[in-house]
Amino acid sequence: MALNRKIAYIDLSKGKIETRPIPLEVRKLYLGGRGLDAYLLYNHTEPNIDPLGPDNVLLVSAGILGATLASATSRTHIMAKSPLTGFLGSANMGGFFAPELRWAGFDHLVIKGRAERPVYLWIHNGEIEIRDASHLWGKSTTETQWAIRKELGDEDIKSAVIGVAGENLVRFANVMTGIKDAAGRTGMGAVMGSKNLKAIAVRGTMDIKIAHPVEALEYNKKFITQITSAKVSQTQGRLGTPFIWGATNPWGGVRTRNFQYNQHLYADDIEAERLDEIATETIGPYHMAGCFGCQVHCRAQYRIPSGPYAGVYDEGPEYTAQGAFGGEPECRSAITVLTGNHLSNQYGLDLLEAGSLISWAMELYEEGILTSKDTDGLDLRFGNDEALIEMIHRIANRKGWLGDALAEGGLRAAEKIGKDSIKYLIHVKGMSNLHSDERATPALALGIATASRGSDHLRSRPAIDLYHLPEEVLRKVYSNPISYSGPLSSDHREYLGKPWQVFWQETCYMGVDCLGICKYHTTFLGATLPNFEDWSRVLYLNTGLEMSPTDIWTVAERACNIERLYNIREGLTREHDWLVDRYFDEPCRRGAPDVIGAKIDREKFKKMIDEYYEHHGWDENGVPRPETLKRLGIDKEPSHLL
């Protein structure tokens, strides 16, 4: 059965391992993946623990549809208390790890304690071993994976690992699998490093029995047609996510120079098509790869064509790398973007956070808040490609005063740097923003302000808001599976009705995260991609679990509320659901005529937040109302069902 995968509790301090089945009633409440992880985090941690201490719990999971006959069920979810923000830590990666975990017999790992020396977990066909990893400590993310394969004599082993950044407890270190698949936000790699856990290696040959295999395959054909016929998927399959840059930079939706400007004027060398040319020249015409069970194939392969890392192989870069190492620091060279991407992958570093913090430091340097003494002589000005690359090394290795300070994340670094440095930090809840500029798009701004893991574009972003879709199309999307008759606007500059879109998208993304499906296969970048109605059918055919679209919506809502409860328990208030002053005070200076001059209206934004809370059933302070918790059956948490 697809539902018979187990949960494993691993105590690294005691070397104790226990496995249990996951009861069906828990499945129906949370499905799996991020939803069940949120429940486990709330139930298995005490309030106010040290995120880098042994009491923090690292949760690793596959979605309920992982390794089934449904498309793109590759996602691995990782959760813990975040060492970067002090709130919910959560990150999600593609690749092949989650399906292998399921074939090895497990859906969820609950890892607590701290090993005395470096260790790794070896999980295979229902068995779990804790093995010595002293010889792996200090290795890069790929070196570690290849070494484990060699040691255990199996080339098909998939591992989730940390690099040097995780070992050095850089508070925004990633957990990585494959070459570039990164659980890359909120510092889950640092949590893994704090537990002396270098890797989790999995290999499984335990079949997953599909409930209705013939019908599931047949339905998946329809799913595949839906996905592959979408223009956005075709573009992604050709250019990867960098295509988004081509759509947002021209009209002024990309932050540059640490949010002083909103368009990169010298970006010809880092456009998607240029990166595609490099991949074609260095790898060949068929350079796009995909994750498990995916038809989009949005991951480019490349070799760095020149410079100190010439000839080195890597994958990507994604849209985030273009912004982190191109837009934000205003660097112009593709080589810089490709090299920055490569180093971040090897160190296991959240490149979005690294690029944002380096760009912040560049502004501080130009403002005179940081001096060459602080940078150990590095000329940290915008557009200095070499300084950017050097800072990546310094952060990952905690080298020099500034490298060590930035490795602590923005808020802690601002305390160390002092003066007015905090005024220039672009963050929400202590996590840096994606390099997109949301001042002309209040809906997108609301999404990053209220996202449960800090500033984030993957929690609730109504990206289709940028397409100016007719109202009837929006209504069709946003009135399903829960009816909605309030306002909806095709104008992305509008405030009215947008909180519903953000609320709907948040619930939708939680849905895919519970199922283990990639977000590019749902209503994220394209309005015609599958969502609740399709998932209900796919879930039934693959697992036998009968849940209506509304049932899945309720599961997602329940999980969103558990995340909210967790954050509130850790000290979150309404003040944390807010943006930095630049969003409200400094208008866009570049871009298309209607983007120039755009900024967020404070009063209207406050009202948006009120409305967003109301949709969730939260009070004016953002606290879930008792009746909301009762409706969702979570009024008696923690309930310790697992």
Place this chain on the structure above:
Amino acid sequence: MEREVMSTAESLAKTRTYGKFRCHNPSCMERITVPPGATRVKCPHCGLEWRVYWISPDFPRIRGPVWDVNQKLAQEAVAKKAKRKEGK
């Protein structure tokens, strides 16, 4: 659980067009038909000019703006706005 009706996503897919893209000017967003093989196209509705990239022979996308033309138009629009404000 048997259903034959189309889901929202499927029914919306019926409205898809090829050989066209939408203007990236947020206050325009009109569909532009691109002549086959063209490397530049001017939006007939707002005048902004775009560089074109072809995903496949019938599938164009915007590669980026023609910077000089678009910057000039943006500056003119902003100057007009400022003048209007002064007039008030």
